């Protein structure tokens with residue numbers, strides 16, 4: 001019997017991962033339909049771009065940072081899209097830590113000019129959406145909410161909210177890129193014995209827009225150094241600010257729910273803000289600051305872990321498979337990397353449209369990707385403590401200094417061609433700081449990076465312990481000889 005080649009792929013969700021997945025599949029010869037529950041996101045994104053004051057309550061954050069993993073993933077699908085994205089991105093060379101005592105410390109992200117790129121979320125989504133919509137074998141259907149999946153018959157049940165009708169669609173391959181509260185994941189949980197966990201962080205966040213300044217000639221200017229991501233670590237809570245291309249900054253206050261609950265009125269909020277962020281406060285118009293704080297949405301942060309990510313011909317990617325807290329700036333980068341990894345697994349097959357091959361590829365993806373996804377979720381959580389407390393401490397700065405010295409004198413293997421390579425368990429020799437491996441070395445898998453960094457940290461700790469023991473030993477010997485001399489004098 002002749003097996004008909006599978007041709008029809010459905011992608012659920014037209015967020016960044018949905019759009020990139022659709023383009024990657026189209027390149028592999030699939031006819032792709034993207035179903036998105038919202039109305040045309042292009043209109044919403046344009047609206048967001050032209051609004052300088054408030055975030056759209058349906059968007060979770062105004063801007064985010066792209067680093068090498070996200071960049072490599074977009075590049076693998078279409079280099080020209082990457083060029084367009086970069087036109088709207090602001091490069092960040094490092095972080096600037098604003099300590100409570102008023103001192104400011106600059107911490108470079110990496111040697112060799114590697115940067116993070118801050119870009120408006122709405123704009124990123126818009127550019128990817130436009131790129132996907134312009135591909136001949138991709139069609140995007142808005143106002144279509146996926147309600148359930150039938151894994152045995154490869155069908156999706158949808159609700160078209162424009163016509164108020166239900167419909168059923170058949171697929172040969174389905175990618176669930178429907179975000180943190182994924183319907184596809186919900187159904188996968190029932191159909192597979194999925195191991196699943198979710199954890200809400202005790203901290204919420206609120207975003208506040210820092211407007212641009214104006215110079216003597218009337219030109220718009222940045223009110224903070226635009227080459228850096230700014231952090232105000234205050235122990236239990238922290239403020240982060242990232243520049244936008246229009247010379248504004250997006251600030252995000254991350255704090256325990258109890259702190260937000262204790263600041264309901266302007267008379268309480270403003271003195272509190274002035275106490276903890278005096279340098280930042282002086283840049284705001286107080287009325288606008290209070291308005292933003294009170295009116296902008298207060299959002300939660302969730303970590304989800306799942307395993308496996310597929311059943312039959314259906315798979316979840318991006319936040320649908322792994323939501324993480326944003327403190328490593330990797331949620332989207334990792335999500336875009338999912339697309340690159342899956343595409344490479346398909347490219348390695350001669351007959352990627354054959355149903356048996358599809359199941360085998362998805363199986364391999366679930367099996368090989370899991371350790372990396374868990375590792376980055378954990379690293380993101382650990383980074384929360386670093387960002388709100390450690391980065392301002394001497395012990396962190398000394399360790400980072402030693403880390404960077406060893407990196408500078410170490411020979412490390414260079415990047416390989418990523419269009420065919422999946423980051424795996426092998427790590428290059430030499431000393432590479434964890435931040436550099438995670439953000440700038442997409443050839444190193446997250447879990448391999450985590451393990452290598454743990455070994456390096458143990459070494460720094462034991463050298464530190466050794467030096468500490470030596471100094472205590474020397475001090476003890478010195479004290480002993482002084483006492484001895486004194487006693488001998490009597």
Ligand SMILES: Cc1cc2nc3c(=O)[nH]c(=O)nc-3n(C[C@H](O)[C@H](O)[C@H](O)COP(=O)(O)OP(=O)(O)OC[C@H]3O[C@@H](n4cnc5c(N)ncnc54)[C@H](O)[C@@H]3O)c2cc1C
Pocket residue numbers: 012013014015016017018035036037038060061063064065066144145146147177178179180181182183205252317318319320326328329330331332333334335
């Ligand atoms: C405060 C904050 C800051 C962040 N900063 C960074 C950063 O600096 N760097 C970084 O890499 N990541 C960052 N992230 C993470 C990043 O935002 C996410 O990882 C990324 O948006 C995930 O993209 P996605 O396409 O998987 O999901 P989403 O962007 O959530 O898109 C899902 C899409 O699916 C649609 N959908 C949902 N359900 C259905 C349905 N039933 N039917 C049809 N359509 C549906 C939705 O409408 C949406 O369009 C941050 C996150 C937060 C919260």
